[in-house]
Amino acid sequence: xxxxxxxxxxxxxxxxxxxxxGRPSLGASVAFDRAGVLWAVDAADNRVRIRRSGDxxxxxxxxxxxxxxxxxxxxxxxxxPKIAVGREGELYLTWTKPLARPFTGExxxxxxxxxxxxxxxxxxxxxxxxxxxxxxxxxxxxxDGTLFIAWIDKRxxxxxxxxxxxxxxxxxxxxxxxxxxxxxRGDYRMAEHSCExxxxxxxxxxxxxxxxxxxVFEPNIRDHAIARMNPDGSVSPMRRATFDQWxxxxxxxxxxxxxxxxxxxxHAVWFALGPExxxxxxxxxxxxxxxxxxxxxxxxxxxxDLAVLGESVVVVWREFDGRAMxxxxxxxxxxxxxxxxxxxxxxxxxxxxxxxxxxxxxFLAYWNTREIPHRVVPLP
Amino acid sequence: xxALTLAAxxxxxxxxxxxxxxxxxxxxxxxxxDHHTPAALGASHAEKPYVLALWSVHCExxxxxxxxxxxxxxxxxxxxxELVATDFLEDRPAAKAMLAEFELDGVRIWAFADDxxxxxRYAIDPRWRGELPRLYLFDANHQPIAISGxxxxxxxxxxxxGLHRPRTSAPASAE
Numbered sequence: 001x002x003x004x005x006x007x008x009x010x011x012x013x014x015x016x017x018x019x020x021x022g023r024p025s026l027g028a029s030v031a032f033d034r035a036g037v038l039w040a041v042d043a044a045d046n047r048v049r050i051r052r053s054g055d056x057x058x059x060x061x062x063x064x065x066x067x068x069x070x071x072x073x074x075x076x077x078x079x080x081p082k083i084a085v086g087r088e089g090e091l092y093l094t095w096t097k098p099l100a101r102p103f104t105g106e107x108x109x110x111x112x113x114x115x116x117x118x119x120x121x122x123x124x125x126x127x128x129x130x131x132x133x134x135x136x137x138x139x140x141x142x143x144d145g146t147l148f149i150a151w152i153d154k155r156x157x158x159x160x161x162x163x164x165x166x167x168x169x170x171x172x173x174x175x176x177x178x179x180x181x182x183x184x185r186g187d188y189r190m191a192e193h194s195c196e197x198x199x200x201x202x203x204x205x206x207x208x209x210x211x212x213x214x215x216v217f218e219p220n221i222r223d224h225a226i227a228r229m230n231p232d233g234s235v236s237p238m239r240r241a242t243f244d245q246w247x248x249x250x251x252x253x254x255x256x257x258x259x260x261x262x263x264x265x266x267h268a269v270w271f272a273l274g275p276e277x278x279x280x281x282x283x284x285x286x287x288x289x290x291x292x293x294x295x296x297x298x299x300x301x302x303x304x305d306l307a308v309l310g311e312s313v314v315v316v317w318r319e320f321d322g323r324a325m326x327x328x329x330x331x332x333x334x335x336x337x338x339x340x341x342x343x344x345x346x347x348x349x350x351x352x353x354x355x356x357x358x359x360x361x362x363f364l365a366y367w368n369t370r371e372i373p374h375r376v377v378p379l380p
Numbered sequence: 381x382x383a384l385t386l387a388a389x390x391x392x393x394x395x396x397x398x399x400x401x402x403x404x405x406x407x408x409x410x411x412x413x414d415h416h417t418p419a420a421l422g423a424s425h426a427e428k429p430y431v432l433a434l435w436s437v438h439c440e441x442x443x444x445x446x447x448x449x450x451x452x453x454x455x456x457x458x459x460x461x462e463l464v465a466t467d468f469l470e471d472r473p474a475a476k477a478m479l480a481e482f483e484l485d486g487v488r489i490w491a492f493a494d495d496x497x498x499x500x501r502y503a504i505d506p507r508w509r510g511e512l513p514r515l516y517l518f519d520a521n522h523q524p525i526a527i528s529g530x531x532x533x534x535x536x537x538x539x540x541x542g543l544h545r546p547r548t549s550a551p552a553s554a555e
Contacts, residue, residue: 102438102478103440197438197439197440220529248511248528248529249441249530250439250441250511250512250513250514250528250529250530251436251439251440251441251442251511251512253438253511254509254510254511273509273511273528299506299507300502300506302510320498320502322499325498349496350495350496350497350498
């Protein structure tokens with residue numbers, strides 16, 4: 001018994017997934033439901049946890065565990081549990097469950113049809129069960145209630161490797177559910193040669209979903225690509241979306257965000273260290289070019305998110321100054337032409353990537369920090 | 381439970397613990413790297429060139445970086461290499477397992493010891509945005525060349541050759 005305990009204590013798998021020591025996982029996501037309740041999802045002690053706020057994040061309920069059986073959950077950096085709300089108030093969650101080998105994982109899904117009272121046993125959404133990369137889940141519900149889940153997938157890379165062929169980056173795959181998450185069909189391939197370790201930005205678009213991700217254009221240009229996932233599993237042709245010419249063989253761990261305005265224009269924020277453009281950027285993605293591209297914040301700005309309401313666009317990001325991590329925002333009320341910057345909050349401790357939400361005609365920034373968990377700050 | 385059995389258990393534990401210690405001795409020792417460490421490294425390598433290499437178990441291109449550094453240190457053991465995993469405590473076993481795949485004798489091995497990674501990053505280089513792998517080649521004056529992403533072996537070899545040039549020599553055209 002003693003021997004077994006000692007051996008277990010030295011086992012990488014246990015230590016890696018136990019999470020008893022080290023950094024708390026601050027990776028969290030939020031969404032409003034149709035009744036105006038704000039839901040936040042995060043992970044701790046091998047459980048996905050959900051909590052609710054009836055006052056727009058000023059106070060929160062106790063956290064409720066989602067998965068009855070504990071399992072490893074990625075909740076840090078560009079990996080975090082996701083939440084989306086269906087037409088009838090269904091709550092949908094996805095997360096990445098890391099497996100024993102490095103860079104491997106499965107995309108997991110659970111739902112609640114009773115406003116968070118109970119949760120379905122988690123299922124793996126992809127048919128492929130190899131111990132390879134299925135990570136960086138992105139969850140989206142269309143207006144007609146169809147669920148799309150996209151993720152970074154390395155089956156094509158593994159196949160190439162087995163055949164002794166080189167392979168650029170990874171791939172993006174997706175699955176679709178027409179029955180509110182009771183079942184998924186898919187393992188549809190959206191694109192080959194994505195970057196390996198950045199979040200995928202998604203935006204519902206009619207009966208499909210537009211995705212924006214960091215790609216690896218030949219030979220090693222890590223700019224962004226965009227495509228539309230259709231409910232039948234087909235994909236509108238992929239096209240290049242950003243043009244910063246960032247040539248690098250590295251893991252930026254720094255994915256984009258995407259939002260569509262009422263006129264159908266796509267607004268995005270992304271990160272690039274190109275020869276001329278280095279930093280976080282905002283721009284409107286047009287066919288073959290970016291309109292109104294401008295730098296977001298200073299040289300230390302990172303992990304931006306954005307939201308749109310009418311002609312108003314708000315970008316939030318975080319920025320470290322050597323001492324404190326700042327939550328900052330910039331707001332445009334003319335569709336992204338002119339901007340005002342705002343300092344919203346700061347902490348001298350660790351902080352998650354910020355998100356910005358729209359609710360009831362207002363913009364709200366959400367920031368999970370160790371100092372003030374699940375903090376919500378209204379935009380001026 | 382008698383005192384005797386307790387003592388026996390304690391001895392048994394000590395024996396097992398020492399067996400466990402013996403089996404982990406071959407593993408690399410990870411030194412704690414915090415936001416004070418970069419300045420301390422500079423001081424400890426005063427007037428000497430050194431390499432500061434950052435990697436992570438969550439970074440796939442970093443694997444080839446480790447391979448490259450293993451080759452480089454075999455050929456140039458006189459150049460100090462400080463190899464830093466940007467991973468946190470929970471990933472240390474995985475970091476050790478990955479390091480064990482490479483011959484890194486003589487390389488000093490570190491791992492981030494403070495969960496405020498941005499503060500450590502800033503202390504290393506305010507211009508570094510966290511992309512990995514990240515390599516700093518410091519000459520004897522500690523003027524760094526910073527490289528993001530996978531590095532070619534000849535980049536390191538050229539840098540090493542350049543270190544031999546006298547600093548006060550004629551312009552490059554003389555070569």
